Amino acid sequence: MTPDDEPLNLGLLLFIPYRHLESAVLAELKAHGHDLPLNQARVFQRINPEGSRLSELAQASQLSKQTVGSIVDQLEAAGYVRRVPDPDDARARLVTVTAKGESLVEIGIPVIREIEAAWETALGRARMLELKETLAALRAVTDPYG
Numbered sequence: 377m378t379p380d381d382e383p384l385n386l387g388l389l390l391f392i393p394y395r396h397l398e399s400a401v402l403a404e405l406k407a408h409g410h411d412l413p414l415n416q417a418r419v420f421q422r423i424n425p426e427g428s429r430l431s432e433l434a435q436a437s438q439l440s441k442q443t444v445g446s447i448v449d450q451l452e453a454a455g456y457v458r459r460v461p462d463p464d465d466a467r468a469r470l471v472t473v474t475a476k477g478e479s480l481v482e483i484g485i486p487v488i489r490e491i492e493a494a495w496e497t498a499l500g501r502a503r504m505l506e507l508k509e510t511l512a513a514l515r516a517v518t519d520p521y522g
Contacts, residue, residue, distance in 0.1 A: 390511075397491050401484040408483050412456075419447045420456060420477065422521075427460065427470030436521045456480065 384392075398417070405412050412420070422428065422436040434444040448471050451457045456477035462468035473481075496504040 393495070397488060400491060401487045404487045405480060405483055410480060410483070412480070416447055416451055416456075419444055420451060420473075420480070423457065423471055423473055425473075427462070427472040429462065429468055429470060433471060451477075 398414075402412060402414065402417060405417075419433055419437050419439070422433055424432075428436075430441055430444055430448065433448070434441040437444055439447075448457060448459070452459065454476075455474060457471050458474055459469045460472055462470045492504075499507065
């Protein structure tokens, strides 16, 4: 068996549908005038609803704090996020999503729902439910941020 004959590993099988969904959301955002680069989108999506510290975003994004700081600067300049004082630590600041940033989420949600509906059509309701349950169970043992 040659490497070309080997089945795709599970990591790639998980990533390929995610990449499709991510690309569709970014395309829809662009169609609405939000040209969000992938690196900004990946940091943006990791911001907790109550706000996140740069160190938390860096860890969740698997990027350096300096890189995330630069990306947050770009997101802030575009009006998608702001830095506010952390109510639990006067020395720290939280990155929070602005109303303009919330509009990104509102634009993306219908795209995600449409893609998930297409996947359910392809797989059937029972298999789609089983897939979601399986991935949720896998998340419980793989996601330190969840």
